[in-house]
Amino acid sequence: MIDLTLDVQRASRCSSLPPDEKIHTWVISALSSQREEAELAVRIVDEDESRQLNAQYRGKDKPTNVLSFHTDFPAELNLPLLGDLVICAPVVEEEAKQQGKSSEAHWAHMLVHGTLHLLGYDHIEDSDAEIMEKLETSLMAQLGFADPYTPLDEAG
Structure with a gap:
């Protein structure tokens, strides 16, 4: 069992946001084979904040679905803090x-x-993208969802 400390911050006006319990389940699924303990924050935002962060950190002046901010602590500190996710609700x-x-x-x-x-x-290099997409597809299947990379005309 993974010991997860999750801080969900809701800074969006969207009314149809997933409940904390589901967010917790989805994050745990991605951590399942990787960590025994983790701490992270998920901040759900609207377009303005997403655009600002995407411009500042990625040089892209538009909102995006998800931004990941990994902590950069030395490995020898052995801290469970992974970082922060910023998800733009309207884009998702x-x-x-x-x-x-x-x-x-x-x-x-x-x-x-x-x-x-x-x-x-x-997913910068094709070989890395293939590894990541296979893992995502497997995790999504374990959660009961279809392959997220199946084109619409094949999804059925």
Whole structure:
């Protein structure tokens, strides 16, 4: 069992945000084979805050679905603090509609995806993207969701 300390901050006007219990479940699933103890924050925001952070840290002047801010402590400190996830609720909701997914499935995917980034996974190189996507697909299946990378015309 993973000992997870999770701080969920709701700074969004969206009314259809997932409950803390589901956020906890989705984060735990991504941590399941990686950590015994973890601490992180999930901040749910609107477009303005997401745009500002995305511009400041990634040089992209637009809101984005999820930003991951990994802590950079030396490994020898052995601290459980992973970092912070910032999720833009309106972007996640719009992407779910565009991709023909349930809101819940897309929220789960964004939390799994962001948590994997905090664990050191990335998708910059094709080989790394393949590893990360396979893991995401497996975790989503364990949570009862379809492959998040299946194109709409194949999803059925």
